[in-house]
Amino acid sequence: MEMVKTVVRVGIADMNIVREPDTIRTSGLGSCVGVVLYDERRKIAGMVHVMLPDSSLGKGDSINVAKFADTGVYSLMEQLKAEGVRPMSLKAKIAGGSQMFQFGSGDTVRIGPRNVEAVKKELARLSIPLVAEDTGGSNGRTIEFDPAIGTLQVRTVNAGTMVI
Amino acid sequence: MRMKTELNISDMHLDVLKEIGNIGAAHAATSLSELLQRKIDMHVPKVALVSFDDMFELAGGSENVVVGIFLRIEGDLSGSMFFVLPIDSANRFIRRLIGNPQFDFLTPESIDEIGVSAMQELGNILSGSYLSALSDFTGLKIFPTVPSLSVDMVGAIVSFGLIEVSHYSDEVIVIDTKIVEEEENDKSVDGHFFLLPDPPSYITIFKSLGVM
Numbered sequence: 001m002e003m004v005k006t007v008v009r010v011g012i013a014d015m016n017i018v019r020e021p022d023t024i025r026t027s028g029l030g031s032c033v034g035v036v037l038y039d040e041r042r043k044i045a046g047m048v049h050v051m052l053p054d055s056s057l058g059k060g061d062s063i064n065v066a067k068f069a070d071t072g073v074y075s076l077m078e079q080l081k082a083e084g085v086r087p088m089s090l091k092a093k094i095a096g097g098s099q100m101f102q103f104g105s106g107d108t109v110r111i112g113p114r115n116v117e118a119v120k121k122e123l124a125r126l127s128i129p130l131v132a133e134d135t136g137g138s139n140g141r142t143i144e145f146d147p148a149i150g151t152l153q154v155r156t157v158n159a160g161t162m163v164i
Numbered sequence: 165m166r167m168k169t170e171l172n173i174s175d176m177h178l179d180v181l182k183e184i185g186n187i188g189a190a191h192a193a194t195s196l197s198e199l200l201q202r203k204i205d206m207h208v209p210k211v212a213l214v215s216f217d218d219m220f221e222l223a224g225g226s227e228n229v230v231v232g233i234f235l236r237i238e239g240d241l242s243g244s245m246f247f248v249l250p251i252d253s254a255n256r257f258i259r260r261l262i263g264n265p266q267f268d269f270l271t272p273e274s275i276d277e278i279g280v281s282a283m284q285e286l287g288n289i290l291s292g293s294y295l296s297a298l299s300d301f302t303g304l305k306i307f308p309t310v311p312s313l314s315v316d317m318v319g320a321i322v323s324f325g326l327i328e329v330s331h332y333s334d335e336v337i338v339i340d341t342k343i344v345e346e347e348e349n350d351k352s353v354d355g356h357f358f359l360l361p362d363p364p365s366y367i368t369i370f371k372s373l374g375v376m
Contacts, residue, residue, distance in 0.1 A: 011216070011217040012216045012217055012220075012226075012319065012323060013216060013330070013334060014217075027226040027317065028220065028226035028227055028317040028319015028320045028323070029320060030316070030317075030320030030321060030323045031323065031327065032323055051323065051326070051327065051330050052331070057331055058331060060332050060334075067330060067334070100314055100316065100320055100324045101312040101314065102312060111324075111327055140316040140317035140320025140321070142317065157229050157316050157317060158272070158315070158316070
């Protein structure tokens, strides 16, 4: 049977998992960061689209783990573990964390760079190597990861498309 | 401060917000008509509690490329405000305003400072008229920040205004007003105004209007 490729979509403050030959995609990253954790050998990957650096910033009644860098990266790793992936074999690629506008108030100041720092901190804590990134600047990004070959395509409006 | 994300928002509350959107947008549409010397209509605003992804859909989808003007509201109320225009409409407005038919937001070489300033000024005038109407209606002091402009994907632009809300909730009350320019042949949807009050300001608005 021929395999049909589908593109799994990840919304904002959302996460999902994909296996070859499907790809996984999130669009319109601004200050948010798209984090991909993948296992090259098993050809499986997960993606989370985080909005805020730290779950301690949450002021609501319940928290959506995919919204924060700390809980998002950790939960994604747990989901991959549940699929039989060994954390030791995971690698990470990330994109996003722009400063879309030059002003902000309160927690929105430098929110993009702070998201990137928080993601890197959590990856380091979990000993997951970060092998590629396209972060910072002032561009929006749409990203798509292909677990079959381990590549992350980054598309922008003003700065072209690249593969990392 | 912890706040209940379910604020028991009733239809009456949403109607009040709709009225605010109506008054604000009517003023903004008048300003835009005068500026462009064209008839500009506005739709009855849509007020809803929506997910962040649905909020992007209102503006044409997360990946849709637009000209976005963003400003923060401070004072008695806090929140974010966006004026989102399709590239074609923004180009048409600016070409008309500055008399440069080559101006195009998608071609960096054709963008001159005057066009960008004109777009920012357009945002200033529209948000100013919208917010002064809102201030008169509620009696609240409202100060807009200087507007900032970006040409990019809806998700990248609008998510910046959701950061504050995202501390409290995964849903946002959006007051969405469509602005339509009447052309000879057809009516094209030209843009959206989005007013996104920060959650602590919901109560301030309702109290100021005597519905809480």
